[in-house]
Amino acid sequence: MASIIDIKDECALHVRDFEFTYKGAAAPSLKKVSMPIAKHSVTALIGPSGCGKTTLLRSFNRMHDLYPGNTYNGEIEFEGRNILNPKEDLIHLRTKIGMIFQKPTAFPMSIFDNVAYGMRLQGIKNKSELEGRVEKALQDAALWKEVKDRLKHDANGLSGGQQQRLCIARAIAVEPEVLLFDEPTSALDPISTQGIEKLVIELKERVSIIIVTHNMQQAARVSDYTGFMYLGELIELGHTEELFVTPKEKLTQEYITGKFG
Amino acid sequence: MASIIDIKDECALHVRDFEFTYKGAAAPSLKKVSMPIAKHSVTALIGPSGCGKTTLLRSFNRMHDLYPGNTYNGEIEFEGRNILNPKEDLIHLRTKIGMIFQKPTAFPMSIFDNVAYGMRLQGIKNKSELEGRVEKALQDAALWKEVKDRLKHDANGLSGGQQQRLCIARAIAVEPEVLLFDEPTSALDPISTQGIEKLVIELKERVSIIIVTHNMQQAARVSDYTGFMYLGELIELGHTEELFVTPKEKLTQEYITGKFG
Amino acid sequence: MTAVQKRIIINKLALAFSTLSAIIALAFLFWILGVLVMKGVHALNWNIFIYEGSPPGYAESGLKHALVGQLILVGLATFIGVPLGILAGTYLSEYGKNSKLAHTIRDISDIMMSAPSIVIGAFVYAVVVMPMGHFSAWAGAIALAIIMIPVILRTTDDMLQLVPGTLREAAFALGAPKYKVIIDIVYRGAKAGILTGVLLGIARVGGETAPLLFTSFNDNFFTTDLNEAMPSLTVTMFNYAISPYDDWQQLGWAAAFILSMFILGLNIMGRLILLMGKRK
Amino acid sequence: MLPRYENKLNEIRGMISVMLSQIIQSSEETLKAFETDNAELYESSRTYIKNIQVDANKIDNEIIKTFALFGPEADELRLLVAYLKMTNEIDRIGDGLKKYSKRLHDHCMGGCDMSVLTNAIIQLHKTTINALQYIAECLKNINSCDADDTYRKVMVEESKNDDLFSLMEKELLNLIIDANELAVEYVRVLGTLRKLERIGDRTVNIASLMLYAQKGGELNLHS
């Protein structure tokens, strides 16, 4: 039923027959989802609220494990292994698959320490190395110019858009392979949103990106591949251009032309 | 500098050289705004955050008077008088100019009492009259079918979209001349948003509507006239179709094509 | 050992320490609770509710005087304290808002909330008991009310502020006058919260002993005269507990148990009301 | 979907339908005029399509407004783009038809001997009208009609059309060689008939646009 594109290029992640059930729920929230995630490209997940797009996203770094009782089934392949394996080293996995959240999550520490945090967790203590990588990460997040004179200031003094870019800098500082974005601009004004979108497009040169968004136009603007989800199923995955001009599934068509409801 | 359309039809409101200054602010937040608001049509106000669109909207029912120390200047003509007059009867004015807020504001009482509240304030006690008018208002707000069997239930049991329609029913139950919508869908999902937009278009048969929205596409979809505001000034007011195809001012153009920032 | 391994070990140690401290704390607390229940239930019998206090050694001694006295004192305090607390809280939330006066009142009342209750007792002794010349239920109730007002004021203020500003604006936008907005919308919206505040306030003063020691004082006999010294569970419990008589100590434990159940009951009720309010 | 948006789409479809039916009426009346040699009918046939260019531009502007206001996606986007391209074709059809009718009228009043061509002209005319009717029919239910079938049928008419025109061209060139003074007139007749032939090409384009609107894929037009 679903129409899933076959990705010829190398894949960053490969989801196969993936099912996810929340603690105590009778039915799985994700039903037999199979999808490839292309390397060095942006894959957007769209769909009405409750369709499971965020649930899927949070499975990629096993975020659900923070709340016990949820069950995974199927396979998510990453670097040749199934990350759903209970023995998977989650600390390692999460340094390889970073995440950006709906709201900016600047830690209550200085700007510098925020960006350095992930590296320090990995045991990097050398000051000059830290400084170099913090600067690079901030530059990559298009934030360096704005904060270079106040690295020691509290990160909460930054604006929402700046904080979100700080979170991106923090995430890329540990050089992950994949970045997960969970509606990263839903708390931001249009101008900051534009900044983040620009950044997402630039970042795909180095990381593979999966972005969940409730804003269809955003998916259209930034992504190379778009997946449309509905009631826990992946209905369609295709090149963004094709999906928005000629969706293969009727449901997709109805969703993107606003005929739902 | 501003390009303001001349409205030939009858006007619901007429703003002339309006200035508004918040308590303690050095400069006015609205600067010499002049605009006609056409009767029985939808006028949308758009612009970047902080441009003054909500400030202007809240001047139409003197909402700012709830917080002392703000100053009005100029004129807002409504039914032949200047409503900025300090002697204006605000209670009467607000029954004539209703308002819908960003988030649903269902009162902590039953659905029926919510809709009847405004009428009761006006001293209507006759039960059958109340019942009739509550039903009509709910029907006009496209909510009757969904709630007719649970009018006595707490209004907070309704979904967000239903609550927002309840607020609309409550506002139209007192038969106002003008309805002010302050980003009425910013807290709603896309489907509920569509419902509210439909309603706005239907309602203009009977009331004049002014809607503030941060969503340009929404302004395009629902309004007959669109005003673009920037830094406290009204830059352009025109027919929506024209404004979005051929804006007269460069600033408007840059805003609607997303070139700001 | 890599940095990550080190972190994992530190993590385990830290979590073990906090679990251990939780166990220690709970062990002590359950010990106390256990003692209270064992002793209390053991001492509990019908006589307690039927008989007044009597000298040690008498079989027909009970707590009727203290139970009724406690109810009268707390009831009277509630009667005085609740309306004042709610009205004052209303002023802060609806009129004073962020004015200097409102902030001062808030700060002072917060400090009052944690002020030593025995000092309040001393104060009431000076301004009520001394002029009257003798201990009285009024004095006790006033002392309790003074303790109660800040609690209710603060919760009322907080709960009213939780009512979204747009809800008020929406009512104003329909042309409602301010007092109508407050009574119809704000009070109604904060109903559960205010009620909880009142219950917690009652629970708070219900357990107070110190301020009663020299205001309502104590009496071993049943009375309903508000102008006389009045027995209360707390003071009775205190007196019985420090007495050397075994049967009085027994009665003391019974009183402790009854009072604890009463206060826990109020607390649980308050919690349930808030929960139900939230669930809606 | 907002009712307003749906109305706008319907309105645009309606406007295009009207244009098409005006063209069909006009060409039917031209045919009748030719068959009955009726000067008045020639005149009146052209009144149907007098304003076709204005209408086409009006439709284009409505489509642009719809783009501006509703940001169409997927099938609606394809439909609107197809409409935008269709108005070009219809406008040209109208223009061609106008000139054809006028010049045919002139020819019939003039001195050429059309008799050898009469049948072929009627045939050519009929295939054109058929093709136009097929697309008009499909347009009525653009979302559900069988655009594939329509395309096939239009193509059949178009190839008939081509064959007929080749035949007539040969015939006419022969006439020209023999005609001397009338040669110029025959040259003109050829030009006139070519206009009719062109209409066939354009109906194919319209049919292929409808196919695109329905099915997607790549937009492909032929001159």
Added chain:
Amino acid sequence: MLPRYENKLNEIRGMISVMLSQIIQSSEETLKAFETDNAELYESSRTYIKNIQVDANKIDNEIIKTFALFGPEADELRLLVAYLKMTNEIDRIGDGLKKYSKRLHDHCMGGCDMSVLTNAIIQLHKTTINALQYIAECLKNINSCDADDTYRKVMVEESKNDDLFSLMEKELLNLIIDANELAVEYVRVLGTLRKLERIGDRTVNIASLMLYAQKGGELNLHS
């Protein structure tokens, strides 16, 4: 504006520019071929525009994608719609030019006496090239060029074009009347030259589309 969106708009403009310059090169080479009577040049002139239809369709599809992904508004919307209409015109120009070049080649190899027309044809050709160059120039900076001026200049060339063509037509019809066997050939020459004349009309449409993209107002095209 997202860089991606800007790139897309530039890309589309670039593709159209390339098509236009191919057309200009092709028509310049055809002219050269005609002037020097060089068969090879005729051949090669057509290779420039061999794929013009494919390119036009490709551009259309890019425009549709841009609509789908970025929901353009205001000047960008007008520009994209103008592009969508322009590809039609350019496609037709290319088609016309291809046929023109081929047939002119044939005529020159054939037996007609073109000598009386040579100058006029060169003139006609030049006005066409001029008009094409004006629009190509303006397209390079579509946001800032003086579209008004371009439109005026293109119109001037177009009216020259018209005059020249009327002259030639008269000339040719005279030739036809006298020519007997060669009449058919002359009829064909007329048709060929008409193709060139048509290109002029289309350049006017393109100029008016550019004007619309810049200034807005109502979209107005002429057949």
Added chain:
Amino acid sequence: MIDKIFLNMTRTSALLILFIVAWIFVVLFNHSTEAMQTFGLDFITKDEWAPNLDKFGAYAAIFGSVASTFLAMLLAIPIAIGVAIFLSEIAHDKIKGFFGVSVELLAAIPSVIYGMWGLFFFVPILRDLFGGMGIGLLAAGIVLAIMILPFMAAVTRDAMNTTPDILKESAYALGGTQWDVIKDVIIPYAKAGIIGSLILALGRAIGETMAVTFVMGNVHHTPNSIMDPTTSIPVTLANEFTEADSSLYFSSLFGLALTLLIMSFVVIAVAKFYFLRKVRKGQ
């Protein structure tokens, strides 16, 4: 019209609070002037408390209050933070709910009951372990510690719970362990709130009467070891207020009350103005 009446009712009620507080200070001050005039600074520096000699030095009581509170805080703070961490970050949902509610309910149990428990059950154990009477500074400190523990743990947990989930999640998403998240995100985020609530607990401990009345010993003597019985201000007040037979005795007790009020006022004011204000600003 009705609006005005309503406004005046609420305003009067609100102002009443200020009035009562001021009045308390005035009354306590007035009643203690006699003692202050008689003893001057000696009132707080001398520890001789002899009603029969009309000599009143409050040093022992003040020292007892401070020392027992200090002891209580020393014992309670680490455990309370441990409990808070356990409740907010470690325990599973079910345990969390049960323990959480127990802790809060224990915070509501009247303090007099802690005192009774201390006297009857805890003091004997101390007596067996260390000899002596058992009653004294250590017993008071421990009972106070146990009494404020639930309050402290509950407020600390509440402060920790204000940390937004996604803030914690983003630290996990960088590969942090639970302890990393607690020490680097939750505690820094809730720092001001935690310190503020610890100080509030301190304020409570200073003013606590009933829990310590039983186990302090009520001996007006500065203790030599933590096992020695001593007294504190509230204990003195509770035991002697109704027995005061001379006006100087009485005035001295009011002096004690005023001293206590000022001590707790200062502590709570510091908590509020310095730490809790920060929390409010942060939010």
